[in-house]
Amino acid sequence: xxxxxxxxPLIKExxxxxxxxxxxxxxxxxxxxxxxxxxxxxDTFFKVPDASAHAKSEGRTAGVGAxxxxxxxxxxxxxxxxxxxxxxxxxxxAHCVTYAPR
Numbered sequence: 019x020x021x022x023x024x025x026x027p028l029i030k031e032x033x034x035x036x037x038x039x040x041x042x043x044x045x046x047x048x049x050x051x052x053x054x055x056x057x058x059x060x061d062t063f064f065k066v067p068d069a070s071a072h073a074k075s076e077g078r079t080a081g082v083g084a085x086x087x088x089x090x091x092x093x094x095x096x097x098x099x100x101x102x103x104x105x106x107x108x109x110x111x112a113h114c115v116t117y118a119p120r
Contacts, residue, residue, distance in 0.1 A: 024049075024081070024083075026049065026081035026082055026083060026097075026098065027081060027082050027098050027099070027100045027101060027102055027103050028079050028080070028081050028102055028103070029044070029045040029050065029079065029080045029081065029082070029102075029103050029104075029105060030102040030103060030104055031043055031044070031104050031105070031106075032044060032045040032080075032104075032105040032106070032112075033104075033105070033106045033107065034060070034063060034105060034106060034107060034112040036065045036066065037060075037063045037064065037065065037066070037112060038064050038065070038066040038071060038072060038073060039062065039063075039064075039072075039073045039080065040072060040073070041072045041073050041076050042076065044076070044079060045079070045080035045105060046073035046075045046076055046078050046079065046080060047062055047073070047080040048078065048080065048081075048083075049062075049080055049081050049082065049083030049084075050062035050080050050081075050082055050083060050105070051082075051083055051084045051085075051086065052082060052084070052085040052086065052087060052098065052103075052114045052117075053085060053086045053087035053090075053114065053117075054086050054087075055086070055087070055088075056087065056089060057087070058087045058090065058113050058114040058117035059111050059112060059113050059114075060105050060112035060113060060114060061086075062080075063111075063112035082098035082100075082103050082114075084096055084097065084098075085097065085098040085114075087114075087117065089119055089120055090114075090117050090118060090119065090120070091118045091119065091120045092116065092117075092118065100116050102116070103115075103116045104116050
C-alpha cells in the first residue's frame with residue numbers, strides 16, 4: 019500500500035463521545051471533513067450503537083482534511099489553517115468549535 023504525508027491541523031480534542039471515531043475525548047479517524055456551506059458540522063461524525071464499537075486506533079490522532087465552510091476565518095481554499103481544532107456539541111450536533119466567522 020502506498021502512503022502520503024499531509025500537513026494538516028490536528029484535532030486537539032473531541033468531546034462528542036457518541037462518535038465511532040472518539041475514544042478518550044480524542045478523534046482517531048485519519049482525517050475529518052468539516053461543514054457544508056455555513057454549517058461547521060463534523061461531516062465525519064457517525065453515531066455508534068454501543069461503547070465497544072469505538073475506534074480501536076487510539077494511537078492515531080485525526081487532522082482536518084477539508085473544510086467546506088467558506089465563511090470561516092481559518093478556511094483557505096477549502097483547507098483548514100487553524101493551529102488546532104476542537105470538536106464538540108453545538109445545537110445537538112457534532113461541530114467544529116474552532117470555527118470563527120471571517
